[in-house]
Amino acid sequence: xxxxxxxxxxxxxxxxxxxxxxxxxxxxxxxxxxxxxxxxxxxxxxxxxxxxxxxxxxxxxxxxxxxxxxxxxxxxxxxxxxxxxxxxxxxxxxxxxxxxxxxxxxxxxxxxxxxxxxxxxxxxxxxxxxxxxxxxxxxxxxxxxxxxxxxxxxxxxxxxxxxxxxxxxxxxxxxxxxxxxxxxxxxxxxxxxxxxxxxxxxxxxxxxxxxxxxxxxxxxxxxxxxxxxxxxxxxxxxxxxxxxxxxxxxxxxxxxxxxxxxxxxxxxxxxxxxxxxxxxxxxxxxxxxxxxxxxxxxxxxxxxxxxxxxxxxxxxxxxxxxxxxxxxxxxxxxxxxxxxxxxxxxxxxxxxxxxxxxxxxxxxxxxxxxxxxxxxxxxxxxxxxxxxxxxxxxxxxxxxxxxxxxxxxxxxxxxxxxxxxxxxxxxxxxxxxxxxxxxxxxxxx
Amino acid sequence: xxxxxxxxxxxxxxxxxxxxxxxxxxxxxxxxxxxxxxxxxxxxxxxxxxxxxxxxxxxxxxxxxxxxxxxxxxxxxxxxxxxxxxxxxxxxxxxxxxxxxxxxxxxxxxxxxxxxxxxxxxxxxxxxxxxxxxxxxxxxxxxxxxxxxxxxxxxxxxxxxxxxxxxxxxxxxxxxxxxxxxxxxxxxxxxxxxxxxxxxxxxxxxxxxxxxxxxxxxxxxxxxxxxxxxxxxxxxxxxxxxxxxxxxxxxxxxxxxxxxxxxxxxxxxxxxxxxxxxxxxxxxxxxxxxxxxxxxxxxxxxxxxxxxxxxxxxxxxxxxxxxxxxxxxxxxxxxxxxxxxxxxxxxxxxxxxxxxxxxxxxxxxxxxxxxxxxxxxxxxxxxxxxxxxxxxxxxxxxxxxxxxxxxxxxxxxxxxxxxxxxxxxxxxxxxxxxxxxxxxxxxxx
Numbered sequence: 001x002x003x004x005x006x007x008x009x010x011x012x013x014x015x016x017x018x019x020x021x022x023x024x025x026x027x028x029x030x031x032x033x034x035x036x037x038x039x040x041x042x043x044x045x046x047x048x049x050x051x052x053x054x055x056x057x058x059x060x061x062x063x064x065x066x067x068x069x070x071x072x073x074x075x076x077x078x079x080x081x082x083x084x085x086x087x088x089x090x091x092x093x094x095x096x097x098x099x100x101x102x103x104x105x106x107x108x109x110x111x112x113x114x115x116x117x118x119x120x121x122x123x124x125x126x127x128x129x130x131x132x133x134x135x136x137x138x139x140x141x142x143x144x145x146x147x148x149x150x151x152x153x154x155x156x157x158x159x160x161x162x163x164x165x166x167x168x169x170x171x172x173x174x175x176x177x178x179x180x181x182x183x184x185x186x187x188x189x190x191x192x193x194x195x196x197x198x199x200x201x202x203x204x205x206x207x208x209x210x211x212x213x214x215x216x217x218x219x220x221x222x223x224x225x226x227x228x229x230x231x232x233x234x235x236x237x238x239x240x241x242x243x244x245x246x247x248x249x250x251x252x253x254x255x256x257x258x259x260x261x262x263x264x265x266x267x268x269x270x271x272x273x274x275x276x277x278x279x280x281x282x283x284x285x286x287x288x289x290x291x292x293x294x295x296x297x298x299x300x301x302x303x304x305x306x307x308x309x310x311x312x313x314x315x316x317x318x319x320x321x322x323x324x325x326x327x328x329x330x331x332x333x334x335x336x337x338x339x340x341x342x343x344x345x346x347x348x349x350x351x352x353x354x355x356x357x358x359x360x361x362x363x364x365x366x367x368x369x370x371x372x373x374x375x376x377x378x379x380x381x382x383x384x385x386x387x388x389x390x391x392x393x394x395x396x397x398x399x400x401x402x403x404x405x406x407x408x409x410x411x412x413x414x415x416x417x418x419x420x421x422x423x424x425x426x427x428x429x430x431x432x433x434x435x436x437x438x439x440x441x442x443x444x445x
Numbered sequence: 446x447x448x449x450x451x452x453x454x455x456x457x458x459x460x461x462x463x464x465x466x467x468x469x470x471x472x473x474x475x476x477x478x479x480x481x482x483x484x485x486x487x488x489x490x491x492x493x494x495x496x497x498x499x500x501x502x503x504x505x506x507x508x509x510x511x512x513x514x515x516x517x518x519x520x521x522x523x524x525x526x527x528x529x530x531x532x533x534x535x536x537x538x539x540x541x542x543x544x545x546x547x548x549x550x551x552x553x554x555x556x557x558x559x560x561x562x563x564x565x566x567x568x569x570x571x572x573x574x575x576x577x578x579x580x581x582x583x584x585x586x587x588x589x590x591x592x593x594x595x596x597x598x599x600x601x602x603x604x605x606x607x608x609x610x611x612x613x614x615x616x617x618x619x620x621x622x623x624x625x626x627x628x629x630x631x632x633x634x635x636x637x638x639x640x641x642x643x644x645x646x647x648x649x650x651x652x653x654x655x656x657x658x659x660x661x662x663x664x665x666x667x668x669x670x671x672x673x674x675x676x677x678x679x680x681x682x683x684x685x686x687x688x689x690x691x692x693x694x695x696x697x698x699x700x701x702x703x704x705x706x707x708x709x710x711x712x713x714x715x716x717x718x719x720x721x722x723x724x725x726x727x728x729x730x731x732x733x734x735x736x737x738x739x740x741x742x743x744x745x746x747x748x749x750x751x752x753x754x755x756x757x758x759x760x761x762x763x764x765x766x767x768x769x770x771x772x773x774x775x776x777x778x779x780x781x782x783x784x785x786x787x788x789x790x791x792x793x794x795x796x797x798x799x800x801x802x803x804x805x806x807x808x809x810x811x812x813x814x815x816x817x818x819x820x821x822x823x824x825x826x827x828x829x830x831x832x833x834x835x836x837x838x839x840x841x842x843x844x845x846x847x848x849x850x851x852x853x854x855x856x857x858x859x860x861x862x863x864x865x866x867x868x869x870x871x872x873x874x875x876x877x878x879x880x881x882x883x884x885x886x887x888x889x890x
Contacts, residue, residue: 089683091821129701130767134756141751142701142766143684143819146694196826212684212697215821219830223751231828236821238534239588239657249591252657256574256587306586306668311579321587322575374588376536376660376681377822381641383676385664 069148069209074120076432078277081153082291082369082394083266086244087207090237090373091214092295092390093222094200094425095229097162102172106444108228112156112204112221113438119213122149125220141223144216150208154217156439157203157293157427160184177443179283181292181397182428188410190421197297197423200232205293205392207371211236233423235297237373237390244371250324250332254300254374254387255418257317258324261332264369275367275401276394278428286442289431291369294402296391297423303384305418316414318353326355354415357408366401368393388419398426514593514654519565521877523722526598527736527814527839528711531689532652535682535818536659537740537835538667539645539870540674542607547617551889553673557601557649557666558883564658567594570665586668589661595653599662601884602648602738602872605629622888624728626737626842627873633855635866642742642868645677650738650837652816656681678868680742682818682835689816695769695777699745699819699832700863702762703769706777709814720812720846721839723873731887734876736814739847741836742868748829750863761859763798771800799860802853811846813838833864843871 072080097105115125126132126139163178164170206217215236222231241253242260246267253259264271273279280288305313314320314327324332328340328348336355340348349356360367370393377386395401410416430442438445517525542550560570571577571584608623609615651662660681667676686698687705691712698704709716718724725733750758759765759772769777773785773793781800785793794801805812815838822831840846855861875887883890 093824130755130765132755134759135754137752138701138755138758138766140701141699141747143697143699145697145701145767210684212819215819215830215832219747219832222828222830223748231824231830234824234830236823239655252588252590254586254588256583256585256590302586302664303668307582309580310575310577310583313583314579320575321583322590374657374660378681379538379676379679383667385660385667385676385679387660387664 069150071121071149072151072153074117074154075434075437078289078291078432079155079429080120080432081155081205081207082276082371082429083244083272084151084153084207085248085266086240086242086371087151087153087209087214088238088240089208089211089214090240090390091206091211091218091234092237092392093204093206093218093234094159094232094295095202095204095222095225096232097171097201097229099228100171102444104228105172106440108225109156109440109444110438111224113433115220115224116154116156116217116439119144119217119220120149120152120154122147122152125224141216141219143219144213147210147213147216150210150213152206152208152213152217154221155205155207155293155429157205157429158182158440158443159199159201159203159425159427161199162201172444174443177284177286179278179287179428181283181399182426183399185294185398185403185424185426186407188406188421190410190416191424192420192422193424194422197233197235199425200427202229203293203295203425203427211238235375235390235423236377237375239374241372241374241389241391242370244369253389254302254376255305255313255317257313257319257321258332259372259389260370261319261324262336262367264367271367272369274365275396276369278396282396287428287430288442291394291396291429292398293427293429294391294393294395294398295423295425295427296421297375298389298391299386299420299422300388301384301418301420302387315350315353316418318349318355327353352412352414354409354413357413358405362408363404364400366405368395368401368405370394394429515596516566516594517596517598519562519599520879520882523734523736523877524600524874525565525877526600526650526652527721527816527874528689528717529596529598529652530693530711531685531687531816532596532598532654532659533683533685534653534656534659535685535835536651536656536663536679537682537837538649538651538663538679539604539677539740540647540649540667540670541677542616542646542674544673545616547889549673550617551885553670554601554885554889555883556669558878560665560669561599561601561662561884564589564662564665565594565597565599567592567597570669586661586664588664589658592655592658592661595655595658597651597653597658597662599666600650600652600738600874602650602874603627603885603888604644604646604648604870604872606644607646617889619888622729622731624723624732624873626728626844627871628844630739630843630848630869630871631852633851633866635855635861636869637865637867638869639867642678642680644870645872647674648738648740648870648872656683680820680835680868681822682820684819686817686819686834687815689814698834699747699821700750700758700762702758702764702766703777704817704834705815706764706769707781707812709812716812717814720841721814723841727841732873732875733887736839736841736874737843738872738874739836739838739840739843740868740870740872741866742820743834743836744831744865744867745833746829746863746865747832760795760798761863763794763800772798797857797859799854799858802858803850807853808849809845811850813840813846813850815839839874 124140129138129140129142160182163174206214208214242263243250244266246265250258250261276291278287278290319326326336328337342348372391375390380386569585574583574585574587574590605627608619651659653659687708688695689711691710695703695706721736723732723735764771771781773782787793817836820835825831
């Protein structure tokens with residue numbers, strides 16, 4: 001139960017377990033989310049609350065049996081929530097900035113940072129839900145009172161619209177600061193994008209092992225934004241669709257297939273530098289140490305998919321449904337052999353299989369760090385589950401990574417018969433902050 | 446970590462841990478969700494996977510740190526999922542029966558029962574996702590492959606429309622079988638019910654500690670129903686809003702308040718008999734040992750609520766936000782004293798406080814077994830979180846329990862300024878089944 005293998009340190013990041021800082025006592029009314037840690041000690045929680053595995057006969061039967069209660073450090077070279085071992089739940093929100101005043105925007109970013117610093121440590125926002133004046137609305141909405149940090153991470157991104165309005169006129173004095181790569185994605189064949197699920201000037205990705213903790217974060221940040229930015233769209237997700245460490249079991253998406261086997265892992269330092277982190281010289285200085293986030297809301301026509309024979313499903317994906325092994329042979333983690341032939345002399349991985357079209361060898365080696373989640377938003381008016389994949393991918397440059405890969409998929413992937421892209425957004429995520437830093441400091445500071 | 450206090454046995458129920466039955470090996474392609482149990486043994490999993498608590502300084506700081514991987518017995522005197530310790534996640538679905546053929550309806554109920562029996566034990570539906578013919582669509586959709594049972598329960602209910610059509614004409618030969626108490630709920634002041642979130646001939650409540658397991662259950666049952674019943678509405682939920690055992694920590698709803706402190710607990714055998722289980726003689730024989738389920742989808746205007754002063758919030762509820770103690774004094778579990786006065790000589794529990802209006806003493810002692818969940822369905826077009834409470838309450842007779850309580854609340858509760866009932870349904874849930882039984886056996890058998 002205390003096998004903490006999923007908690008490996010990502011390359012170049014600060015230690016993941018934050019020091020326990022007891023919040024101030026405010027007249028005895030304050031109930032601290034960190035009381036738990038303050039009493040038992042961080043070490044005990046890290047041991048007791050880490051994601052554990054029940055040992056089966058082989059790795060394919062290892063499954064997490066518990067969720068971590070611990071805190072993930074907010075400060076660091078990079079923002080948390082990118083290479084942090086993927087949590088189980090997501091609440092993502094995109095905002096339109098409604099103020100025209102640069103100072104108000106900066107104030108918002110500073111207040112957001114302070115609230116994120118508190119919530120990721122398991123503390124309440126401001127004076128909390130019950131410790132302030134009884135004659136004033138509480139600073140914190142309270143539904144996370146008593147809940148541990150649950151590995152909450154809060155990650156911020158800036159959309160193209162923060163820099164320029166629709167006519168190309170600079171906003172907030174950010175002339176020349178928009179990175180060239182922070183540009184609208186091209187239209188892909190089959191896209192059916194809904195404005196109400198796309199775009200946004202600001203993005204917040206809140207991930208936690210407890211959905212109530214992730215929802216609490218988005219709710220309170222939305223509340224803080226009042227009068228300066230408003231919620232444009234949001235998405236909840238569960239059952240992450242990628243592992244971000246070698247030790248996490250590859251989860252299954254709503255097609256029933258393992259998804260994310262070849263994802264960039266947190267310990268692949270060279271790959272992170274090559275494909276995830278924006279380097280100095282890539283663009284404006286303010287984004288060095290940051291990353292680009294592409295978010296795509298992909299409806300999955302699961303009723304149609306479920307009517308396909310198993311073999312057809314496997315040939316569309318290019319992997320077996322059971323073990324996730326490539327159709328060219330081996331086990332889940334065997335390298336895909338695009339040259340392999342089957343008994344009939346045909347390519348073992350069909351020419352239009354998803355894994356072939358997306359393979360790095362066809363895209364100058366390009367890889368993505370995916371961090372997507374499954375969603376089910378009830379059902380549509382036809383009585384079909386409104387289910388799909390909320391695709392999130394971090395990368396160094398979307399226009400040399402996501403775009404060519406998605407172009408290849410949009411053009412030829414048979415899977416397109418079973419999916420529909422209805423939302424799309426791109427954000428530039430600034431580097432991490434230090435103990436006194438704030439989101440956007442390198443851009444506005 | 447192995448403190449299993451939340452796993453107490455409900456009165457009158459079969460043991461909660463099902464025996465480990467290894468599924469048949471089907472040519473080596475089958476990957477068993479129970480492989481985990483088969484290897485480690487049920488005892489080991491029960492110890493490793495039970496909901497544990499990290500010990501803080503007092504009970505208010507006890508928090509679950511892990512989720513159970515174990516199975517809940519499907520068979521029993523009563524259906525599982527009613528007094529079963531509330532799981533953390535919900536997927537609820539209501540269906541319209543589209544066939545007019547009684548035999549087809551019976552076949553559906555038998556197939557559903559068999560699938561529910563398999564899934565709650567951690568097995569796949571039918572031949573599974575990968576073990577059948579590769580030239581046929583798999584029996585199981587596969588996204589729960591490799592996941593443990595996660596305490597999945599699947600509970601069925603029958604709506605009034607299963608017995609009679611809109612003109613009062615009997616369906617499926619069920620003349621005289623509709624219990625008088627299974628009648629549409631009256632209109633309550635302020636109701637804004639949407640047909641697409643209300644009613645239904647059949648209901649399935651799937652609860653599990655892993656949302657992917659609950660979603661998998663609804664998806665596969667919906668698929669099995671094809672041509673006989675279709676999904677009418679569905680709701681996902683998280684962060685249960687009631688404890689159903691004395692050991693579960695009372696969770697907080699989206700108003701930030703503890704919700705469900707006075708809920709009927711699984712070990713209150715007398716209260717279960719008085720207020721939850723339908724007794725022989727209450728109505729048609731087929732429902733003895735069953736229960737009625739009232740489902741209400743309640744939107745919460747959280748942005749408005751969040752602007753209220755703390756004191757106002759507490760007076761609307763009648764309890765403190767921090768500890769959940771009644772405003773008449775004591776701690777969370779102190780009995781509410783409706784006669785107590787405050788320093789100003791006014792009732793300590795205001796006349797229109799929610800806990801007063803719903804208090805059993807005003808309703809002939811009537812209590813409910815609540816099993817609700819919080820939901821957040823993204824946001825509305827105004828950028829407000831589409832959040833609320835999916836209220837589920839089991840009871841012996843909705844027209845002497847839920848209806849008078851809700852009438853009192855609808856008439857006077859100030860909380861109505863902050864909530865909106867948009868969905869409503871009532872179902873009669875038959876008794877449990879034995880090892881060869883099927884849902885509806887007492888009604889159709």
